[in-house]
Amino acid sequence: MRPPVSRHRPSNEGPSGPQRRSYSPDLTPPWKKRKPVPEVAADRDLVVEEVSTGFCGAVIGCEAGTVTLEDRFGKHRVFPLEPRGFLLEGRVVTLVRPAASTPVRPTRTASGSVAVPGARARVARAGRIYVEGRHDAELVEKVWGDDLRIEGVVVEYLEGVDDLPAIVAEFAPDAQARLGVLVDHLVPGSKESRIAASVSSEHALVVGHPYIDIWEAVKPSALGIAGWPRVPRGQDWKTGVCEALGWPSANTGAVWQAILGRVSSYRDLEPELLGRVEELIDFVTVPVE
Template sequence: MADRYGTDVLSGDWKAPRRGRSEAVPATRGLVVEDVESGWVGAVVRVEKAGGVHVVHLEDRKGRTRGFEMGPGFWVDGRPVTLVPDKSGSNARLAEARQASSRTASGSVAVAGAPARVATGSRIFVEGRHDAELVEKVWGDDLRIEGVVVEMLDGVDDLAAVIKDLAPDRDRRMGVLVDHLVPGTKEARIVEEARRVPGYSRFVKVLGHPYVDVWQSVRPERLGLEQWPVIPRGTSWKHGICAHLGWPHRSQADIARAWKQILGTVRTYADLEPTLLASVEELIDFVTVPLDDDQHASGQQEVTRG
């Protein structure tokens, strides 16, 4: 039966304005907007916050600019809009930050909430405290996941004795990172002697970098330098670096503070020299990747030539 009264005139959005209801529109740069009250038409050139109020600046076709309080009272293409801050840039920056936080300082994929693994028998040895702190800062997350402990040697003069004491085997491998490991140096001779320790060669890998000190493995640009300065023979390298940078260097505490300042410039692996990166990554692989029964002594100690 037909409805003799027709449809309900009060049903629906009967109070809607003729041009439609206002919609929220981000004030993106270049968006052409008309201010209803003044009739000013212009493109969004910037948005700023003043006195707790967001102000949108519109530039007309003659290059003139006027500021308006952001909110309702604008038209875009003849339709009413409420201008709101454009969050696309901040959202992009947030996405970048989240992506960065999903990586460890070494560039590995971060495993959220993963507990540190119980330490395995394998070890990575470094020469001193500064080496250990640098490895911890960049590769610490990775090493905790793998259960690998980093230990200090306080120098490599007794490297052969350390190998004998540890008595490494296939389940307790030993990686060693050596400073200034280049042909003809004292360090190279010590490593050659360590190679001759019988019975352990398959389970030990010695790698290094060509730098006088691990400080030098930090890219000089992080300190505002084009390159690390050459320190004259007879002058302590670390003291010479501090003097060049104008930092205090009379006491060991001064040297410790200088290292903390240098270490503080290291954010990720990208702030380190490739030679150090390659050596540390290879040592981590050596002590964590299951040993192939067919692997020969070719995977033994190596002397890097920078």
């Protein structure tokens, strides 16, 4: 005799056999829901760690749905703003985009000087600062532009310094119109050092930095690279740098604009350049006693 057939199926079976339990989309069983974690605004300079990669860095930007971190070596990584995606002081948090706020008026210029809100540009002085090329002039303007306008100092570029003695003689600097010149690669024994030594005027000051090109005065950390590569002697320096770093070498002008875009203040420049530019500004602006 056959045993009676049960008309009741086990609770985990369906018409076609055993069924799986129902889980939420994040695979967490419904009876083991995770506790909520705090939401933290991804404000600039907040230091967090991304949970899946362990990448630790400070927030330098936050767009819709993503956050950009910079580690202590200057490397940048972009991560999605996912729930429970970061650690803050060892605790899991959810980063969210900061709420829009009223822009704060800067108290310092890009050069680190005290900002003067609403200050009008001064009428240009007779004195000038000359730099070697357009890239030099653009970098000086980017960092010291506010200071130069308040002081009434005009920066011009020369396209090289081979004819510097004649240029200084033509300018004819005097006590009311002093001339400052910034020279690239001003190191002992260089062509530039010999040219600079041939300039003789108490109202002209020629100073320089040790870098072959003004590009090199930008700190590698500002660009996310380990360092500026060495380029074999005889090869065009900019082209060699681009090839070594995998940058497009056919358009060094576009590469320079990308480099310049990563410079936001004096902190992104090497001290050897900072001191020389400040020295020139003082020289052409401090009254002669």
